[in-house]
Structure formats: C-alpha cells, structure tokens
Amino acid sequence: MMDLQSLLASPVALPSIPRVIALALTELNAPEPDALRVSSLLGMEPVMTARLLMVANSARFQRRRRVGTVSEALAILGLRPVRDMTIEAAMTSAFRKVGSVDMKQFWRYSLDTARLTQLLTRARKVEVSPYTVGLVHALGELVLHRGMPKEMEQLNQRINVFAPQRARAERELLGYSYAQVGAGFARAWQLPEALVETLEHQDAPFEREDYEPMAGILHVASWRCRAHELGYTENKLAVSFPDKTALALGLDVGVVLAHAPVDWASSQEARLFLE
Numbered sequence: 001m002m003d004l005q006s007l008l009a010s011p012v013a014l015p016s017i018p019r020v021i022a023l024a025l026t027e028l029n030a031p032e033p034d035a036l037r038v039s040s041l042l043g044m045e046p047v048m049t050a051r052l053l054m055v056a057n058s059a060r061f062q063r064r065r066r067v068g069t070v071s072e073a074l075a076i077l078g079l080r081p082v083r084d085m086t087i088e089a090a091m092t093s094a095f096r097k098v099g100s101v102d103m104k105q106f107w108r109y110s111l112d113t114a115r116l117t118q119l120l121t122r123a124r125k126v127e128v129s130p131y132t133v134g135l136v137h138a139l140g141e142l143v144l145h146r147g148m149p150k151e152m153e154q155l156n157q158r159i160n161v162f163a164p165q166r167a168r169a170e171r172e173l174l175g176y177s178y179a180q181v182g183a184g185f186a187r188a189w190q191l192p193e194a195l196v197e198t199l200e201h202q203d204a205p206f207e208r209e210d211y212e213p214m215a216g217i218l219h220v221a222s223w224r225c226r227a228h229e230l231g232y233t234e235n236k237l238a239v240s241f242p243d244k245t246a247l248a249l250g251l252d253v254g255v256v257l258a259h260a261p262v263d264w265a266s267s268q269e270a271r272l273f274l275e
Contacts, residue, residue, distance in 0.1 A: 002148060004176045008184040013147025015094040017189070020044045021086065028083040029190060035079065039071040042082070048089055052082065084129040087191060091136045092273050099145040100153065101161060106142070108270035109162055109229050110135050115263065116221040120251055126214055127194035137199060137218055140182030144170070162229040164222075164240060167203035179203035205245055216245045224256055228264065 007013050024041040027033050042048045049070055056073035057066050067073050074082055097103060114134030121130040141161060145152045151173070159169045170177040183200030194214075201215035202222065223242050232240070237257055246253055 001151060001174055004174075004180060004184060007143070007147045007181065008188060010147050013143050014185060014188060015146070017090045017094055018045065021048070021090045021093075022189075024048075024086055025083075025090065026190060028079065028086060029192060033079055035074055036071070038079070038082070039069075039074045042074075042086070043070040047093070048086065051085060051089065052077065055085070080129075083192075084132040087132055087195075088135055090189070091139055095139065095142045096274065098142045099149050100156070101142065101145055103274060104267055104270045105162070105229070106138070106270075107273040108265045108267060109225055110138060111265035111269060112225040112228065112263075113137060113218075113222050115265070116224060116256075117218055119255065120217050120221055121214070124213075124217075128192055128198065128214070130214070130217070133195060133198050133214065133218055134221060136186075136195075137182065137202060137222060138178060140178035140180070140185060140199070141166075143181050143185050144178055160230060162226050164226045164230075166226070171203070177203045206248070213249060216249050217251070220246050220249070220251055220256055 002010070020041050024038055024045075027038050027041065042052065052070055052073040053067055056076045057063060061076055063076075067076060077085075092107070095103070114131045117134035117137075118130040155169060155173060159166060163169075167177040167179060179202045180200055183196050186196045186199055197212045198214045198218060201212050202218045205212065205216040205219050220242055223240070227237055227240065241253070241257070243253070245251075246256065
C-alpha cells in the first residue's frame with residue numbers, strides 16, 4: 001500500500017492539465033488577478049472560450065447583443081465565477097477514463113452532489129462555489145484508482161465505490177480516504193485553500209481540528225446522493241442519516257431527505273463530461 005504522500009507524488013496517479021489552463025488558474029488564484037492576462041490565457045483554450053461565451057450569452061444575463069470575446073465574457077461573469085468554471089473544466093478534462101469506474105455514473109453522482117450542496121448552502125456566506133465543491137469532491141477516488149488500481153479493485157469487490165461507507169473503508173485500509181487524496185490533489189494544482197480544506201474534511205467533519213462548516217454540508221449532500229445511487233429505501237435513509245452533522249449545521253432534514261427524483265441528474269447530462 002502507498003502512503004498518501006507517495007500517492008500524491010506519483011505521476012501515474014496525478015494527471016496533468018493543459019499549460020494554458022494551469023497558468024490561468026495560477027493567475028485567477030492570485031490576490032489581485034490580472035483580468036487582461038486571464039482573458040488572454042483563456043482565449044487560447046477553445047473549450048473554455050466556448051463555455052464562457054455560452055454562459056455570458058445565456059438568457060440569465062438578458063444581453064441585447066451577443067458577447068463575442070473572452071474579455072467581454074469575463075467582464076459580465078466576474079472573476080470568481082470564471083475561476084470556478086476553469087477549475088471545473090480542468091478537473092473534468094483530466095479524468096476521461098479511469099480503470100473500471102463507470103465514468104458516466106461518476107459524473108452523474110457528482111452533478112447530483114453539486115446541485116444538492118448548492119441547495120443546502122442557500123442563504124449562507126461561503127468562500128468557494130458550493131456547486132464546484134460538490135462537482136469535484138470525489139476526484140480523489142479517481143486518483144486512488146489511477147495510483148493503486150489493484151488495491152482499489154479488491155476494495156470494490158467488498159464495497160461499492162458509491163457506498164456512503166466508502167470513505168470509512170478506505171481509511172481502515174489505507175489510513176486515509178478519497179477526501180484527503182482530493183485535498184492533496186487540489187493543493188498540488190494550487191487551487192483555493194478554502195476548497196482544499198472542504199475536500200480534506202468532508203469524510204469526517206467532526207473528527208478533526210479546524211472544523212469547516214462547508215465540509216459538513218458536503219458530507220450530508222454526498223451521503224444523500226450516494227444513498228440514491230445505491231437505491232436506499234425510506235427506512236434505510238432514515239436509519240443511516242448523518243443526523244449529528246445535519247443538526248450541528250441546522251440543515252433542514254426534510255429538504256435533504258425529500259430531494260425528489262425529478263431533481264436527479266440524467267445520464268445525458270453526465271455524458272457531456274465525457275465528450
């Protein structure tokens with residue numbers, strides 16, 4: 001078995017990202033980002049350019065004329081949303097196929113967690129996008145599968161990748177879980193510290209020092225979405241509900257448990273992450 005530092009130092013486990021995206025993220029994470037440099041860098045990346053223009057021209061902004069350049073899109077969207085979009089693009093493009101993991105299911109589950117995390121943080125002041133946190137929270141699992149494929153396949157035979165108990169099983173086997181791997185991965189990519197801390201503590205938000213509330217919200221959201229993937233009955237949902245965390249955060253149990261099937265992401269939506 002590899003310890004955490006050896007795993008994170010493995011070039012096999014950690015994928016690289018396009019140099020332009022890496023430079024853009026570095027600039028976006030600076031105390032005072034240079035908007036001109038950001039727009040110049042992102043303008044060299046076709047996929048990001050298309051995504052920024054699509055969002056800037058969406059009905060949400062009610063523009064009378066179409067936005068045609070990255071710099072215009074940046075002015076409309078703002079630096080923080082663009083940073084979140086760049087993080088999402090970097091992480092989703094880095095993982096296309098990983099061992100035997102069903103990537104369509106993985107992104108469908110991640111989309112569900114992103115939406116529920118966003119829902120549960122309404123009216124709360126947070127440092128990082130709840131949607132982005134939810135979308136990338138389980139990427140540590142993919143790093144584990146890349147770095148230790150045999151060990152993860154053996155673990156998969158004992159417990160489903162999407163089981164709510166997965167993090168505990170990984171801690172028992174390795175001494176750490178996908179949460180700490182994801183945090184180390186995010187730190188290596190120089191992503192915002194608030195995002196790193198949320199990822200690091202999500203599996204056991206009350207068991208470590210410096211409790212991060214956002215990690216608790218993510219913990220509850222991911223539990224609900226994992227339970228959905230495994231088809232939990234109402235009785236099993238009630239029995240396994242992380243009530244200690246939810247109570248401490250003042251989360252509405254009804255909202256968490258009643259997340260209706262109509263809200264779940266479709267396979268078609270998840271497939272977009274594989275194109």
